[in-house]
Amino acid sequence: MDYLAATKQKKYLMYISQNYSYAILRPLQSEILAHGGQVRWFLEGDNVTPDFLASDELSLTSIEQIKKWCPDVVFAPANIIPTFIPGLKVAIFHGFDAGKLNSKGQNDHFKxxxxxxxxxxxxPNTTHPFQQLEKKHDFFKVVETGWPTLDPFFNSNTKNQYINTNDPRKTLLICSTFSRKLSLAPKLYEQIKSFSEQGKWRILMQFHPKMPSELVAKYQALENNNLTFIETDNVLPLLQAADIMLCDTSSILLMFILQRKPVVTFCNQNPGRHLIDITDPDKVEAAIDYALTYPAQLMSDIDEFCQQLHPYHDGLSSQRVLAAANELLLTNPKLKAKPLNLIRNFKMRKKLNYWRW
Structure with missing residues (x-):
């Protein structure tokens, strides 16, 4: 059966709570609309900006409206979603597994x-663990599809506003996660300030949306002809514009490395041969210089890693996600009932101020 064709006249809800989720789900939205389906967006909480909705994107503003519209499928790049809303619930992921561990030493990516x-x-490096969890729990299915977010990475021909063809310098992209324990931002300020003054590289900077405002302001104050601080809901053009990245344990580095470009990390929680990990702030500059030589062994290790991380380069991951959701919707396999999640659902009802049953 052509499960893409089954999209026609079905309803798909994009459930988001962060601004970066727009870029994650828009390639999937394009596929749904191209195959005759309907799309609505629901923006949960204060961390997502309604102004980022395009003029032709339609939203639902309450749980009551969601229930009335009654979506067939709900896509969410998040860890949790209310189970009391209608529709098949599909997890898309908000990033790659960067190996971050919680306070209990557990990897939340597989929770x-x-x-x-x-x-x-x-x-493969995320499919296999989830398949083991599927066997253990038996109330969900797992399908390897690739990540819709990256479809424009592999088929975009649009002009990139962050590329400056008049500047011959190499472009360094600096990204950081928000956790004070993991973030390079409070630890490498003096080094980055020096980089911005010496002008060896053209520097682009982008932080996680949850980064403390005082740190954001501190780095914004460094802006000059050598360094540009950027806030955006779509990081893909930034990644494409850079020759090399300086990062910490943020999962954004895994998106960058899929371009087969080197990444220098500072105190990465899960370092491997595919990264140049530095723990001494005074050695960061030398590591960047080394990475820009594109050493043969490093590039080979990067390629091997990427085959396990995301082997798809065809820009068709959105099609595979949509087909997988439609197949599960139409075949309706017998799965165990999901846990009641009484406490979690109570918290979600309180957050969304929804108490009807």
């Missing part, structure tokens, strides 16, 4: 919270 019917995984 099952009982919210989803389908997990669409990005590549």
């Amino acid at each position: 099952i919270r009982g919210c989803f019917d389908l997990y669409c995984t990005q590549g």
Whole structure:
């Protein structure tokens, strides 16, 4: 059966709570609309900006409206989603597994919270662990599809506003996660300030949306002809514009490395041969210079890593996600009931101010 054709006249809800989720789900939205489906957006909480909705994108503003519209499928790049809304719940992921560990030493990327019917995984190194969890729990399915977010990475021909063809310098992209324990931002300020003054590289900077405002302001004050601080809901053009990245344990480095470009990390929680990891702030500059030589062994290790992370370069991951969701919707396999999640659902009802049953 052509499960893409089954999209016609079906309803798909994009459930988001962060601005970066727009870029994650828009390639999937394009596929749905191209195959005759309907799309609505629901923006949960204060961390997502309604102004980022395009003029032709339609939204629902309450749980009551969601229930009335009654979506067939709900896509969410999040860890949790209310189970009391209608529709097949599909986890898309908001990033790659960067190896971050919680306070208990556990990797939250593989934590099952009982919210989803389908997990669409990005590549073998996440598919295999989720398949083991599928066997253990038996209330969800796992399909390896690739990540819709990256479709424009592999088929975009649009002009990139961050590329400056008049500047011959190499472009360094600096990104950081928001956790004070993991973030390079408070630890490498003096080094980055020096980089911005010496002008060896053209520097672009982008932080996680949850970065403390005082740190954001501190780095924004460094802006000059050598350094540009950027806030955006779509990081893909930034990644494409850079020759090299300086990062910490943020999952954005995994998106960057898929271009087969080197990444220098500072105190990465999960370092490997594919990264140049530095723990001494005074050695960061030398590491960047070394990475820009594109050493043969490093590039080979990067390629091997990327085959496990996300082996798809065809720009068709959105099609595979949509087909997988439609197949599960139409075949309706017998799965165990999801956990009641009484406490989590109570918290979600309180957050969304929804108490009807």
